[in-house]
Amino acid sequence: MDRPNGFKFVGTRPDRPDGMDKVTGRAKFGADATAPGMLHAAIVRSPHAHAKILKIDSTKAEAMKEVKAVVTRADFAEGLTGENWNILENVMAGDKALYDGHAVAAVAATTPLAARDAAKLIAVEYEVLPHVTDVDKAMAEGAPVIREGAADKSVPDGLHANVVRYHESGHGDVEAGFAEADLVVEESFKTEATHQGYIEPHACLGQLGSDGKGELWCCTQGHFIVQKTCAALIGIEASQLRVTASEIGGGFGGKTTVFIEPVALALSRKANRPVKLVMSRSEVFRATGPTSSTSMDVKIGMTRDGTITAGEGVFRLQGGAFPGAPADLTAMCAFAPYALKNVKQTGYDVMSNRPKQAAYRAPGSPMAAFAVESVIDELCKKLDLDPVEVRLKNASKEGTKSSFGPRFDRIGLVETLEAAKAHPHYSAPLEPGQGRGLSCGFWFNHGGETSVSLSLSEDGTVALSVGTPDIGGSRASMCLMVAEELGIPYENVRTTIADTATLGYNDVSHGSRVTYASGLAAIKAARDVVNKLCARAANKWGIDKEAVIWEDGCAKPAGPNAGDFEPLPLARIARTMGRTGGPISGHFEATPEGAGMSFATHIVDAEVDGETGQTKVTRYTVVQDAGKAIHPSYVEGQFQGGAAQGIGWALNEEYIYGEDGRLQNAVFLDYRIPVASDLPMIDTVIVEVPNPGHPYGVRGVGETSICPPLAAIANAVSDAAGVRLTELPMSPPRILDALERQAHG
Amino acid sequence: MVEVTLWSGLKSFTDGQTTVEVEATNVGEVLRGLVELYPELEAPIEAGVSVAVDGRIIASSLTEPVQPDSEVYLLQQLKGG
Numbered sequence: 109m110d111r112p113n114g115f116k117f118v119g120t121r122p123d124r125p126d127g128m129d130k131v132t133g134r135a136k137f138g139a140d141a142t143a144p145g146m147l148h149a150a151i152v153r154s155p156h157a158h159a160k161i162l163k164i165d166s167t168k169a170e171a172m173k174e175v176k177a178v179v180t181r182a183d184f185a186e187g188l189t190g191e192n193w194n195i196l197e198n199v200m201a202g203d204k205a206l207y208d209g210h211a212v213a214a215v216a217a218t219t220p221l222a223a224r225d226a227a228k229l230i231a232v233e234y235e236v237l238p239h240v241t242d243v244d245k246a247m248a249e250g251a252p253v254i255r256e257g258a259a260d261k262s263v264p265d266g267l268h269a270n271v272v273r274y275h276e277s278g279h280g281d282v283e284a285g286f287a288e289a290d291l292v293v294e295e296s297f298k299t300e301a302t303h304q305g306y307i308e309p310h311a312c313l314g315q316l317g318s319d320g321k322g323e324l325w326c327c328t329q330g331h332f333i334v335q336k337t338c339a340a341l342i343g344i345e346a347s348q349l350r351v352t353a354s355e356i357g358g359g360f361g362g363k364t365t366v367f368i369e370p371v372a373l374a375l376s377r378k379a380n381r382p383v384k385l386v387m388s389r390s391e392v393f394r395a396t397g398p399t400s401s402t403s404m405d406v407k408i409g410m411t412r413d414g415t416i417t418a419g420e421g422v423f424r425l426q427g428g429a430f431p432g433a434p435a436d437l438t439a440m441c442a443f444a445p446y447a448l449k450n451v452k453q454t455g456y457d458v459m460s461n462r463p464k465q466a467a468y469r470a471p472g473s474p475m476a477a478f479a480v481e482s483v484i485d486e487l488c489k490k491l492d493l494d495p496v497e498v499r500l501k502n503a504s505k506e507g508t509k510s511s512f513g514p515r516f517d518r519i520g521l522v523e524t525l526e527a528a529k530a531h532p533h534y535s536a537p538l539e540p541g542q543g544r545g546l547s548c549g550f551w552f553n554h555g556g557e558t559s560v561s562l563s564l565s566e567d568g569t570v571a572l573s574v575g576t577p578d579i580g581g582s583r584a585s586m587c588l589m590v591a592e593e594l595g596i597p598y599e600n601v602r603t604t605i606a607d608t609a610t611l612g613y614n615d616v617s618h619g620s621r622v623t624y625a626s627g628l629a630a631i632k633a634a635r636d637v638v639n640k641l642c643a644r645a646a647n648k649w650g651i652d653k654e655a656v657i658w659e660d661g662c663a664k665p666a667g668p669n670a671g672d673f674e675p676l677p678l679a680r681i682a683r684t685m686g687r688t689g690g691p692i693s694g695h696f697e698a699t700p701e702g703a704g705m706s707f708a709t710h711i712v713d714a715e716v717d718g719e720t721g722q723t724k725v726t727r728y729t730v731v732q733d734a735g736k737a738i739h740p741s742y743v744e745g746q747f748q749g750g751a752a753q754g755i756g757w758a759l760n761e762e763y764i765y766g767e768d769g770r771l772q773n774a775v776f777l778d779y780r781i782p783v784a785s786d787l788p789m790i791d792t793v794i795v796e797v798p799n800p801g802h803p804y805g806v807r808g809v810g811e812t813s814i815c816p817p818l819a820a821i822a823n824a825v826s827d828a829a830g831v832r833l834t835e836l837p838m839s840p841p842r843i844l845d846a847l848e849r850q851a852h853g
Numbered sequence: 854m855v856e857v858t859l860w861s862g863l864k865s866f867t868d869g870q871t872t873v874e875v876e877a878t879n880v881g882e883v884l885r886g887l888v889e890l891y892p893e894l895e896a897p898i899e900a901g902v903s904v905a906v907d908g909r910i911i912a913s914s915l916t917e918p919v920q921p922d923s924e925v926y927l928l929q930q931l932k933g934g
Contacts, residue, residue, distance in 0.1 A: 274862050362934075514928075620933060701913070
C-alpha cells in the first residue's frame with residue numbers, strides 16, 4: 109500500500125453520485141431507451157425441451173401491416189466457431205431447439221402488442237426428441253445426446269457424450285491421508301439451479317443500417333464484450349457498432365453475455381428502423397443463464413485434534429445445452445481455504461436440455477463450499493471439536509500450497525476466522541430449537557483489460573470516464589480514489605460510464621474487478637494528471653518539475669531549496685491551462701494482474717419448525733477480507749447482498765422442471781426469492797488485509813460474500829433440525845422429509 | 854528453464870506429463886513453449902487459460918515476467934460473476 113500518511117477521503121461514506129437519479133426515477137435503464145420510428149420486437153420460443161426444427165413459416169406474420177421484419181437463424185453470421193458459435197446457437201436456434209424457451213425466430217412490429225400477436229402467427233414445425241434435465245441422468249448410459257462431438261480431449265474414454273469437459277487437480281496421496289485419519293466422513297450433495305434474480309429484465313434498443321453502422325443501448329455488465337460479440341454474430345466490424353450501457357438493475361454475472369442484443373440488431377438491419385426488445389420475467393427465467401445445478405461427493409479425513417488429513421471431491425455440474433459449466437472453478441475452490449497435504453478434486457462439465465448457464469457471483473464456489481463445509485461441520489460434531497478452532501488449525505495462509513496448485517500470496521482467511529471467533533454472535537446463547545452454523549468461503553477475484561480517462565475543467569472540477577458499468581456503487585468509489593489522489597473534494601469528481609467509442613477496450617464488470625481494476629486505473633490516471641499539474645507549476649515558477657510536489661490539492665515547492673512560492677491549487681492551474689500548454693487530462697490503460705484473492709467466514713443462527721418444515725434465519729454475521737474498503741457502506745452492501753442471495757439459494761430458490769422438460773416456475777410468484785420479511789439484519793465485519801497488488805490494498809468483494817452462505821445456513825439448519833441436510837434448497841418439504849426419515853431410522 | 858505444472862486433466866494432451874520444462878522469460882513464452890512441446894495443448898490454451906506465477910494468477914497478460922525459479926502453474930481460465 110503506497111499511502112503511508114493514511115487517507116483523507118478513502119474510507120468515508122459520502123452519498124452515492126447516482127443515488128438521486130435512482131430514487132427520483134431520472135436514471136435511464138435498458139427499457140427506457142427510445143428512438144424516432146422505433147419498432148418493438150417479440151421472440152418466438154420453443155415449447156419443447158429438445159426438438160428438431162423442421163420448418164418455420166412466417167407468411168401469416170409477415171402479412172400483418174404492422175410487421176416490418178422477421179428473422180431466423182439464417183439472418184445471422186455463418187462460419188462462426190468456438191464460443192461465438194455457442195452464443196449464436198443460444199441466441200437463435202439452428203437445426204434443433206435445445207431447451208424450453210430456446211429462441212427460434214423473432215419479429216419486429218410497430219407496437220409491442222402487434223409484435224406479440226405476430227409471434228403467435230409464426231408457425232414452427234418440430235420433431236420432438238427425448239430430453240434430459242438432471243445432471244446425474246444426463247451422464248448416465250442411455251441418456252439422450254445433446255450434441256455429438258461436443259466433448260474436448262480432456263474427457264476420459266468411456267464417459268457419456270454429454271460430459272464435455274473434465275478437470276482433475278490436487279496433490280499428495282489422498283488414500284494415505286484417509287488412512288491417517290481417526291474419522292472419515294463421506295457424503296453426497298445436490299443443489300438445484302438458481303437464477304441471479306436481477307430485478308431489471310434484459311432490455312435493449314438496436315439500430316443498424318444497411319451500411320453496417322450501428323448503435324446499441326442496453327443493460328449489461330460489459331458493453332465492450334456486447335460490442336465484440338454482437339459484431340461477430342451479425343457479421344459487421346466491431347468499431348462500426350457503438351454500444352452504450354444503461355443504468356443496470358442488477359446483474360450478478362447474468363448480464364456478462366448477450367441474449368437479445370444481436371436479435372434486435374438483426375431485426376433493425378432488416379427493417380431499417382430502430383428496434384426495441386425487452387424480455388418478460390418469464391423469458392428471463394426460461395432463456396437467460398441461471399447457475400448450474402450440481403451433484404457432488406465429498407470425503408474428508410480428520411484426526412481427533414482436528415487436523416484434516418485428506419480431502420477428496422467429485423463435482424458434476426450441468427451447464428445447460430452448451431459446454432461451459434464451471435466444474436473446474438468449483439473443483440479449484442472446494443478445498444482452497446485449507447492447507448492440505450493430500451487433496452484431490454475432480455470436475456465434470458455436463459450438457460443437458462436446459463438454458464445455457466451463466467455466471468452467478470463466484471461461479472461454482474458456493475456449491476463447492478456447501479459440500480465441503482458441511483462435511484467439515486459433520487466431522488466437528490462427531491469429534492466434538494469447535495468449528496472455528498478446526499478451521500483455524502487448518503487454514504490457508506501466505507505461502508500455503510493451495511489445493512489447486514500455486515502458493516498463496518498475502519491472504520486474510522485467518523483474520524476473518526479470528527474476527528468471527530471474537531464476534532459476540534459466535535458466543536451468544538441459542539434459544540431452544542435454534543441451531544448455529546459456520547462456514548468459510550473463497551474466491552479468486554480478477555483484473556482484466558481496463559482503460560480510463562480523466563479530464564480537468566477550467567473551474568477545477570474533474571470528469572472521470574470508465575468503461576465498467578456500475579453494478580454496485582463503483583462510481584462513488586472511483587470518485588473517492590480520484591479525490592484522494594488529487595486532494596480535491598469528492599463532490600468535485602464526476603464519474604461517467606463511457607461508451608465503446610470513447611475508451612479503449614474494457615473487460616466486463618465481473619470477477620469482483622471494478623473497484624480493484626478500474627480503481628487502480630483511476631488512481632494511475634489521477635497521478636498522470638498530477639504530473640502534468642506539477643509541470644505547469646514548475647513552468648510558472650521557472651524551476652525543475654522534479655522540484656514540485658503535489659500535496660493537499662496544491663502544487664508546492666518540494667523544499668526550501670526549490671524556492672519560495674505560494675502553493676498553486678488545482679483550480680488555479682486548471683483556470684489557465686488553455687494558455688499554459690493546453691487541456692490537461694490523464695489516462696491509464698493496462699491489464700492489472702494483482703487482484704488479491706479473498707476469503708470470508710459467515711455465522712448463521714436458524715430455527716426450524718418441526719411441524720411445517722419452515723426455516724427462519726434468526727441471526728447472520730458476515731466477516732470478510734476487503735483488503736481496503738474504499739466506501740465501507742458499499743462493501744457492507746456487497747456483504748449483505750451475498751448473504752441475502754445465499755439465503756434464497758439455500759432455503760427456497762430452485763428451477764423446477766416437469767416430466768416434459770419444461771420449466772414449471774418461471775415467475776417470481778413460483779420462484780421465491782427472499783423479501784425483507786424473510787431476512788434478519790445482516791451484521792458485517794470488514795477485515796482489511798491489504799492486497800499487495802493494488803496501490804491502496806483493495807481486494808474485490810462482490811463475489812466472495814455468496815460463497816459461505818449455502819454451507820453456513822445448511823450447518824445451522826442441520827444443527828437445529830438434528831439431521832444433516834444434503835440437498836438444496838432446504839425447502840419445507842425437504843426438511844419434513846429429512847425429519848421423517850430420521851424418525852424412522 | 855522454467856518448470857510448469859499443468860492441471861492433471863491435461864494429461865491426455867501431454868503424454869501423461871503434468872510437469873513440463875520450457876524456455877521462457879514471460880507468460881507468453883511459457884504458453885508458446887508448451888504448444889511447441891505438445892501441439893495438442895494449443896486448443897485448450899486458445900480456449901483460455903490462466904497462469905499462476907509465484908502465487909499471482911495472470912489471467913490475460915502475456916508480458917508478465919517469469920524467472921527460472923518461479924513457481925508456475927497452468928490453470929483453467931478464471932471467470933467471475
